Structures are given as structure tokens and as C-alpha cells.
Amino acid sequence: MFLQLAISAMNRAVAVVAITALSGVLVAGQTPTPADPQPAAARLDVLKRGIAADVDGMRVMTQQMTDMVFSFGELGFQEIETSKYLTGVLEQHGFTVERGVAGMPTAWTARWGSGKPVIALGSDIDDIPQASQKPGVAYHDPIVAGAPGHGEGHNSGLPLQITAALALKHVMEREKLSGTLVVWPGVAEELLAGKAYLVRAGVFKDVDACLFAHVSDGLGVRWGEATASSGLLSIEYTFTGETAHSAGAPWRGRSALDAVELMNVGWNFRREHLRLQHRSHYVITGGGDQPNVVPRNASVWYFLRETDFDRIVQLRGIADRMAQGAALMTNTEVTSRVIGSAWPQHFNRPIAEAMYTNIRAVGLPQWDADDQTLARAAQKELGQPQNGLATEIGPLTGAVTATDNYGGGSDDIGDVAWTVPTVTIRYPSNIPGIQAHHWSASIASATPIAHKGATAGAKVVAMTGLDLLLRADLVAQSWDYFRNVQSKSTRYQPLIAPGDVPDTTMNAKTMEQYRPALAKFYYDPSKYKTYLEQLGITYPTVKK
Numbered sequence: 298m299f300l301q302l303a304i305s306a307m308n309r310a311v312a313v314v315a316i317t318a319l320s321g322v323l324v325a326g327q328t329p330t331p332a333d334p335q336p337a338a339a340r341l342d343v344l345k346r347g348i349a350a351d352v353d354g355m356r357v358m359t360q361q362m363t364d365m366v367f368s369f370g371e372l373g374f375q376e377i378e379t380s381k382y383l384t385g386v387l388e389q390h391g392f393t394v395e396r397g398v399a400g401m402p403t404a405w406t407a408r409w410g411s412g413k414p415v416i417a418l419g420s421d422i423d424d425i426p427q428a429s430q431k432p433g434v435a436y437h438d439p440i441v442a443g444a445p446g447h448g449e450g451h452n453s454g455l456p457l458q459i460t461a462a463l464a465l466k467h468v469m470e471r472e473k474l475s476g477t478l479v480v481w482p483g484v485a486e487e488l489l490a491g492k493a494y495l496v497r498a499g500v501f502k503d504v505d506a507c508l509f510a511h512v513s514d515g516l517g518v519r520w521g522e523a524t525a526s527s528g529l530l531s532i533e534y535t536f537t538g539e540t541a542h543s544a545g546a547p548w549r550g551r552s553a554l555d556a557v558e559l560m561n562v563g564w565n566f567r568r569e570h571l572r573l574q575h576r577s578h579y580v581i582t583g584g585g586d587q588p589n590v591v592p593r594n595a596s597v598w599y600f601l602r603e604t605d606f607d608r609i610v611q612l613r614g615i616a617d618r619m620a621q622g623a624a625l626m627t628n629t630e631v632t633s634r635v636i637g638s639a640w641p642q643h644f645n646r647p648i649a650e651a652m653y654t655n656i657r658a659v660g661l662p663q664w665d666a667d668d669q670t671l672a673r674a675a676q677k678e679l680g681q682p683q684n685g686l687a688t689e690i691g692p693l694t695g696a697v698t699a700t701d702n703y704g705g706g707s708d709d710i711g712d713v714a715w716t717v718p719t720v721t722i723r724y725p726s727n728i729p730g731i732q733a734h735h736w737s738a739s740i741a742s743a744t745p746i747a748h749k750g751a752t753a754g755a756k757v758v759a760m761t762g763l764d765l766l767l768r769a770d771l772v773a774q775s776w777d778y779f780r781n782v783q784s785k786s787t788r789y790q791p792l793i794a795p796g797d798v799p800d801t802t803m804n805a806k807t808m809e810q811y812r813p814a815l816a817k818f819y820y821d822p823s824k825y826k827t828y829l830e831q832l833g834i835t836y837p838t839v840k841k
């Protein structure tokens with residue numbers, strides 16, 4: 298709170314001058330020793346106020362990056378324009394980019410600085426099928442009908458992190474602080490198909506702490522096991538039979554589609570006898586060519602979710618046997634391939650506590666009447682309580698046990714969180730009550746709601762980055778928690794096998810189909826201040 302007031306009261310230049318002067322006084326002598334913690338704490342406080350002011354000063358840049366990534370609208374593994382653009386921004390600011398990391402053309406790392414600590418700043422970049430939507434419009438109105446869109450809001454995550462990284466770089470240069478920043482994207486998060494490969498490729502080998510960012514409708518962080526959350530294995534079963542004339546001599550054929558259908562029927566009966574915490578769902582990815590040809594090939598893609606590693610592996614065993622049973626029944630053969638995986642999430646307590654202090658200091662964005670009007674109209678459209686945008690920060694939560702977790706979505710940040718101390722900041726760039734993985738989650742994603750939320754989130758990440766850079770005790774505590782509490786009875790082992798590789802051809806056809814239409818709407822910040830302006834949208838546009 299104090300920060301918001303202090304910073305809005307001063308203009309940025311004044312704030313930076315004042316802070317530089319102050320910190321100059323504090324830094325002039327030797328670095329304060331731990332025995333004399335007061336000056337160190339006071340210096341950190343001053344630097345935090347300065348870095349928040351610096352993030353405020355980069356608001357336009359954050360907005361432009363958020364709008365730009367929104368306009369690309371790229372699905373997992375096809376984040377080509379997104380990655381080209383974001384790495385370009387980072388290179389312009391002196392970061393060294395390595396592309397094509399872990400066998401994924403759209404994955405990369407961008408490093409700056411030297412020495413310890415090494416702080417990784419990440420967020421996802423991919424979007425959702427069929428979620429194209431005009432921002433700022435509170436009812437379904439696609440930019441390109443049927444096209445993918447940011448129906449979760451991943452477009453603001455890396456703009457937030459890049460803003461935080463640049464603010465940290467400014468302080469590190471000025472104060473001559475040791476440390477390395479590594480900005481990285483979550484590729485194909487919606488397929489849960491990127492991060493386990495980044496871990497396996499050693500991207501986090503020298504990392505001391507990872508601050509991850511995910512869009513939300515509030516501002517918060519938690520530690521310990523996640524609630525309403527699962528890990529998963531994403532696996533496709535492919536059956537092979539024999540073609541024949543479906544009417545003339547069907548007895549000469551063996552139907553792979555029959556096998557897919559029998560597997561699904563079997564699974565849906567078995568579902569009753571699985572734990573309530575389990576969740577599973579499938580889509581048929583291949584069902585044959587045409588009705589008068591007995592389908593030789595058919596495949597079905599399952600997400601198998603459970604709340605711990607052993608149970609995910611057990612679930613896979615059940616599915617494997619189910620597939621073998623269906624192959625036996627239909628006289629077909631079956632193979633399988635792992636497409637993705639995610640470990641259940643567990644977040645670091647000391648870093649979450651430090652981040653939560655910064656969250657309280659930054660506070661929620663100041664929403665204006667237009668923001669609230671859009672939010673309430675979107676909530677009305679979806680039949681949700683019309684409470685508008687978040688106005689309160691919830692408590693820091695943690696200390697739940699596995700028995701409190703009845704399962705839910707997954708995020709492959711779990712694999713990173715079991716490799717190095719990690720937290721996820723949830724920042725307020727979306728509307729409470731909107732539907733995730735749906736066009737409605739795109740409504741706010743390139744509007745002042747998303748922009749303000751990303752700026753608030755960037756302040757918190759930058760301030761927590763300073764905590765890590767200046768407090769060796771925090772880094773030590775986070776590793777103590779990671780080794781002696783989190784990993785005490787559970788050890789990370791990948792759900793992917795050594796032979797599994799990312800299938801980076803996924804979504805290629807869909808993007809090929811829609812990219813030319815989407816390209817006509819790519820954001821041009823040289824002509825338009827905002828994407829709303831470029832699209833000619835009055836903010837907010839709501840039903841009368």
C-alpha cells in the first residue's frame with residue numbers, strides 16, 4: 298500500500314534520483330554485515346521502492362508486449378512469431394539468447410549478468426484452440442472465427458517477466474550486484490509438453506530460484522502442495538488393423554476404430570472404480586478415412602491425472618492394459634506414445650513468504666469504471682456473479698496435505714518446482730468468473746485490465762528478485778526447505794522416459810490454416826498506441 302501511494306505521488310524521475318541518492322549513502326561504506334541487519338534491510342526497502350517506480354515507468358513497454366503477443370495468437374509448439382519477438386526485445390536489452398533449447402524450436406533462454414545467484418524468470422506463451430476474441434468486448438466476437446486465441450491469458454506472462462528482468466538489470470548495473478537472470482518461456486503448456494524436456498536438458502542446472510508467473514483474477518502466491526490441482530501423463534494410443542470394403546466384405550477387415558471405441562467404453566466403466574481425486578479425459582485424434590473403408594488406423598489421446606507420481610504411473614498401467622484389451626477384442630495391434638507430462642506442483646515456502654510481503658506492499662491495481670464495466674458485463678454474459686474485478690488480496694496459503702487436494706488442472710511448472718525452489722505468482726490480468734480455455738478468457742487479455750495486472754505482477758517479481766539478490770539467507774532457507782521439507786520423502790523422477798521427445802509438429806496444421814488470417818491483425822505499435830485502438834474497439838464494448 299505504502300508503495301502505491303509513494304510511487305503515484307512522485308514522478309518516476311524524482312523517485313529514481315531520490316533512491317539513487319539514498320542507496321548511495323547506504324552502499325558507500327562496506328556492505329552491512331549480518332550482525333547489523335538494519336542498514337541492509339533499509340537499503341533493500343529503498344531499492345524495492347525504486348524498482349517498483351522503474352516498473353511503473355515501463356508501463357507502455359509492458360502494454361505493447363502484452364498486446365503484441367495477444368495478436369500473434371499462437372498454439373503450443375507453434376509460438377514462432379511470439380518467440381522471435383520476445384527474444385528480439387531481450388537481445389535489444391543486452392541479453393544473450395540461446396534458441397532451440399531442448400529440441401524445441403520455439404524454446405529459448407535469455408541470460409544476462411554473471412555469478413550467483415542465478416534467478417530464472419518464466420511464464421507460458423501458448424494459447425487455446427478456437428478462443429479468438431476481440432479484446433474489450435464483453436460477448437463472443439472473434440477476431441478470426443475458429444482461430445486460436447489467448448483464452449487463458451498467457452500473452453501477458455512473459456511481458457511481465459521481461460519488465461521485471463529489465464528493472465532488475467537496471468538495479469544490478471547501478472548497484473554492481475552479482476547475479477544472473479535467465480528469462481525462459483513455457484512452450485506448449487496447454488499440452489503439458491514443454492517443461493519436463495527443459496528440465497531434462499539441464500536448463501535449471503545452475504539455477505538457485507525460479508520465479509514463475511501465471512495469469513489469474515487476483516494477486517497471490519502459495520506454498521506447499523497445490524490444491525485443486527493434479528499432475529498428469531498425456532499419452533496417445535494408436536491401433537492398427539486392416540482395411541476392407543465395409544459393405545462388400547467387412548469380415549476381411551479389422552477395425553482400429555472399434556478398438557478406440559472399446560477402449561473408451563472400458564475406461565468409462567472403470568472410471569467409477571478410480572479414486573475421486575483422479576481425472577481423465579480423451580479426444581479421438583484419428584478415426585478412419587471414410588465409412589466404406591474399414592478403418593485401418595485409429596488413435597485416442599488421453600490425459601491421465603492424479604495427485605502424486607506413483608498414482609499417475611498406476612493410472613497409466615490401467616490405461617495400457619485397457620488398450621491391450623481393446624486390441625485383443627478387435628484383433629488389432631496397439632502402440633502408445635507419451636506427448637506430455639506434469640508433476641504435481643509444490644511451491645517453496647521461504648520464497649512464497651518473501652513474495653507475499655511484496656504482494657501486500659504493491660497491492661492490487663487501481664481499476665477504473667471502464668475496467669469494472671467490462672468485467673461486470675462479461676460476468677453477466679457468462680451467468681456469473683457480477684462482482685467486478687478483484688479488490689482484496691487473499692491470505693498467504695500453504696500447509697495443506699495431499700488429502701486436501703481433490704484434483705484439478707495441471708501445470709508442468711511442477712517439474713521445475715521439483716528441480717529448484719520455485720513459486721508461481723498469480724497476477725490479476727483477468728476477470729473473476731470467466732471460463733478458462735474459452736473465448737471469454739480472451740476478453741480482458743489485451744485491455745487495461747491485463748496491462749495493469751502485468752505491471753503489478755512485474756513489481757512483485759522485481760522486488761522478490763531483489764530479495765534473492767541481496768539476501769543470501771533467503772536463498773539458503775529456500776534450499777533448506779526444498780531439500781529437507783519438500784523432498785524429504787519424495788524424489789523427483791521424470792514421468793517422461795529417456796526415449797520420449799517433444800512432438801514439435803503438433804498444432805502445425807491448425808496454425809498453417811489460421812496464420813494468414815491472423816497476420817492481418819498483428820499489432821503495429823508504430824501506428825497504434827494500443828491493440829484496442831488498432832482494432833477500432835471502444836473500451837469497453839458491452840451489450841446495451
Ligand SMILES: [Zn+2]
Pocket residue numbers: 421449451486511
Ligand atoms: Zn496456463
